[in-house]
Amino acid sequence: MKISLDNVVKTFDTFRAVHGVSLQIESGELVALLGPSGSGKTTILRMVAGLEYADGGHIYFGEEDATDIPVRDRGVGFVFQHYALFPHMTVAENIAFGMKVSKIRRSAEAIRERVEELLALVQLSGLGQRFPGQISGGQRQRVALARALAVDPRVLLLDEPFGALDANVRRDLRRWLRKIHDELGITTLFVTHDQEEALDLADRVVILDKGRIVQQGTPEEVCRSPENAFVMRFLGDANALPATVRDGKAYVQDVEFDAQGLADGAAEVLFRPADVAWREDGQGVPAQILRVLDRPDSRRVLAKTTGGQSIEFDTAPEFPHRKGEAGFIDIRRPRVYATG
Amino acid sequence: MTGPSPHRRPPRIGEAPAFRRTLLAIVLFFVAVIIVAPLSVIGVHAVSKGLPYFAAAIAEPDTRHAIMLTVLTALIAVPINTAFGIAAAWAITKHDFPGRRLLLIVIEIPFSVSPIVAGVSYLFVYGLQGLFGPALEAADLKIMFALPGIVLASMFVTAPFVARELIPLMQAQGRDLEEAATSLGASGWRTFLTVTLPNIKWALLYGVVLCNSRVMGEFGAVSVVSGNIRGQTNTLPLHIELLYHDYDAVGAFAAASILATLAIVTLCVKVVLERQGAGRRNRPATLAGNESLSEVKP
Numbered sequence: 001m002k003i004s005l006d007n008v009v010k011t012f013d014t015f016r017a018v019h020g021v022s023l024q025i026e027s028g029e030l031v032a033l034l035g036p037s038g039s040g041k042t043t044i045l046r047m048v049a050g051l052e053y054a055d056g057g058h059i060y061f062g063e064e065d066a067t068d069i070p071v072r073d074r075g076v077g078f079v080f081q082h083y084a085l086f087p088h089m090t091v092a093e094n095i096a097f098g099m100k101v102s103k104i105r106r107s108a109e110a111i112r113e114r115v116e117e118l119l120a121l122v123q124l125s126g127l128g129q130r131f132p133g134q135i136s137g138g139q140r141q142r143v144a145l146a147r148a149l150a151v152d153p154r155v156l157l158l159d160e161p162f163g164a165l166d167a168n169v170r171r172d173l174r175r176w177l178r179k180i181h182d183e184l185g186i187t188t189l190f191v192t193h194d195q196e197e198a199l200d201l202a203d204r205v206v207i208l209d210k211g212r213i214v215q216q217g218t219p220e221e222v223c224r225s226p227e228n229a230f231v232m233r234f235l236g237d238a239n240a241l242p243a244t245v246r247d248g249k250a251y252v253q254d255v256e257f258d259a260q261g262l263a264d265g266a267a268e269v270l271f272r273p274a275d276v277a278w279r280e281d282g283q284g285v286p287a288q289i290l291r292v293l294d295r296p297d298s299r300r301v302l303a304k305t306t307g308g309q310s311i312e313f314d315t316a317p318e319f320p321h322r323k324g325e326a327g328f329i330d331i332r333r334p335r336v337y338a339t340g
Numbered sequence: 341m342t343g344p345s346p347h348r349r350p351p352r353i354g355e356a357p358a359f360r361r362t363l364l365a366i367v368l369f370f371v372a373v374i375i376v377a378p379l380s381v382i383g384v385h386a387v388s389k390g391l392p393y394f395a396a397a398i399a400e401p402d403t404r405h406a407i408m409l410t411v412l413t414a415l416i417a418v419p420i421n422t423a424f425g426i427a428a429a430w431a432i433t434k435h436d437f438p439g440r441r442l443l444l445i446v447i448e449i450p451f452s453v454s455p456i457v458a459g460v461s462y463l464f465v466y467g468l469q470g471l472f473g474p475a476l477e478a479a480d481l482k483i484m485f486a487l488p489g490i491v492l493a494s495m496f497v498t499a500p501f502v503a504r505e506l507i508p509l510m511q512a513q514g515r516d517l518e519e520a521a522t523s524l525g526a527s528g529w530r531t532f533l534t535v536t537l538p539n540i541k542w543a544l545l546y547g548v549v550l551c552n553s554r555v556m557g558e559f560g561a562v563s564v565v566s567g568n569i570r571g572q573t574n575t576l577p578l579h580i581e582l583l584y585h586d587y588d589a590v591g592a593f594a595a596a597s598i599l600a601t602l603a604i605v606t607l608c609v610k611v612v613l614e615r616q617g618a619g620r621r622n623r624p625a626t627l628a629g630n631e632s633l634s635e636v637k638p
């Protein structure tokens with residue numbers, strides 16, 4: 001089922017949480033909504049689910065205008081951040097709930113079989129008689145997923161599905177979710193504020209800031225060509241040096257960078273910590289080493305340019321230089337963005 | 341033997357034995373003087389002239405009528421207020437609508453207003469000289485000094501009991517469960533019965549018990565609207581006062597012991613229901629928590 005959002009707007013009282021978002025999710029695609037806290041991810045997801053109504057714009061499920069279809073009839077599977085499992089029902093009863101209340105009548109036998117099938121799918125066979133209070137967080141999350149899948153939803157929506165779990169469980173569950181998605185081929189939209197998670201899991205990443213889409217594309221596209229400084233910063237560590245643009249060139253303390261297409265004026269040069277080479281002489285922005293931090297597979301160097309800007313960069317563990325030494329930083333993949 | 345015992349732990353505030361004993365003594369003293377002593381006095385006095393006299397006092401038609409009237413009032417007022425309380429708590433905690441906060445405050449009013457004020461204001465509204473008095477009389481509807489008035493006054497006084505028990509709990513539970521249920525295709529009614537209700541049933545039970553005790557025991561508001569007609573509009577609390585003023589001490593104590601018994605029966609019903617519920621394995625997470633983990637079969 002293909003989903004389209006057309007200029008969707010949501011206002012709470014006087015606060016506009018979502019400003020005209022347009023988005024297409026192809027049938028069978030797995031898309032991540034990524035953004036900092038408060039950027040409107042949950043609100044968008046809830047509007048797609050029908051838990052919240054859009055104030056403006058339209059939401060289409062395939063060709064059908066679903067904007068005003070209530071949740072109950074929308075046929076979505078929603079997985080809540082805090083699972084929202086029914087605490088007074090067993091795991092099996094939780095999973096069976098959607099089938100029991102469905103308008104499609106199923107025999108008790110059919111429901112039982114389907115529950116077993118889903119328990120096997122989420123690798124929880126044998127735990128059907130436990131209560132949610134008697135299983136671990138990761139297991140609860142998988143029950144929540146099985147419960148959502150039980151009603152054969154047209155779309156699967158997940159709100160920070162792994163938010164409350166520890167890093168290792170997150171990584172496992174995320175790979176596992178990808179596998180399930182590939183098996184079932186169900187159109188999936190999930191929300192996260194963790195870049196690694198979005199890049200790891202999604203076919204396409206939609207990056208939000210203050211209720212607006214700032215960029216969308218495959219993980220490769222957003223990583224390799226961030227369209228603005230916000231995306232660049234949000235996706236990972238970034239250093240920034242103030243620059244001035246003149247005639248298609250950006251200058252940082254006399255060092256020249258290509259800035260084709262940018263208007264003259266203030267700008268900044270952003271680059272990743274891994275994209276720096278330290279030179280004892282020659283080209284680059286002059287800087288002094290402040291500290292050297294050791295990491296298992298690299299050394300991180302904290303330095304300050306002669307212009308007074310703090311920067312950090314990663315080097316090989318054999319990096320010979322020490323605190324106090326002066327040199328030049330040679331920036332490999334600089335990105336220049338206009339400021340203001 | 342030296343060395344740390346397995347139960348060693350740092351001392352906490354109030355753990356000194358002398359402090360503990362004093363605290364316990366104070367609590368027991370208060371319970372004895374304020375709660376247990378008066379109740380036992382009722383029991384003793386009621387049977388002081390011998391059980392036959394006690395039985396006769398209860399069999400007295402006016403007393404019997406008062407008992408019936410009190411029970412009848414409770415049978416009407418408690419279910420209505422329970423339904424109202426659930427509806428109000430549900431509306432306030434699970435929905436957004438203009439005036440939500442105002443409703444929350446209005447529901448609390450009976451808690452803070454003296455019951456006698458409620459009684460008098462009903463008199464102003466429905467009494468003969470009241471707002472609707474003439475209209476009601478023309479329609480031959482009797483509200484004041486009759487059962488409807490008594491029920492109304494009792495309902496006013498106990499309106500907040502159930503809602504007040506439920507609102508904090510339902511607020512803490514949030515809307516996730518209901519949203520999950522509807523997203524799975526459940527209707528509003530179905531969601532309420534299968535998801536909301538099972539998670540609030542203990543608080544609900546407690547609210548109902550409180551509501552019931554108060555309805556049966558309400559004096560102030562009811563005394564204004566009932567008119568104190570012996571054998572007709574006298575509820576048990578009013579009747580007790582009447583007997584007492586008639587210097588029928590044994591009758592008064594007998595009737596009082598009945599009222600106390602009714603309250604204790606309610607409490608027992610609550611305890612039994614709770615026991616039964618706790619014995620079953622499906623109970624709310626708020627109560628299940630950790631101890632349910634130990635229940636898992638090896």
Ligand SMILES: Nc1ncnc2c1ncn2[C@@H]1O[C@H](COP(=O)(O)OP(=O)(O)OP(=O)(O)O)[C@@H](O)[C@H]1O
Pocket residue numbers: 012013015017035036037038039040041042043044193
């Ligand atoms: N029911 C509501 N009433 C008023 N404001 C709301 C409501 N829900 C969300 N908001 C506001 O809308 C904005 C977006 O909220 P939303 O929950 O969509 O953010 P989010 O991107 O999911 O953030 P997080 O990562 O912290 O979950 C926030 O500023 C929030 O305060």
Ligand SMILES: [Mg+2]
Pocket residue numbers: 041042043
């Ligand atoms: Mg959110």
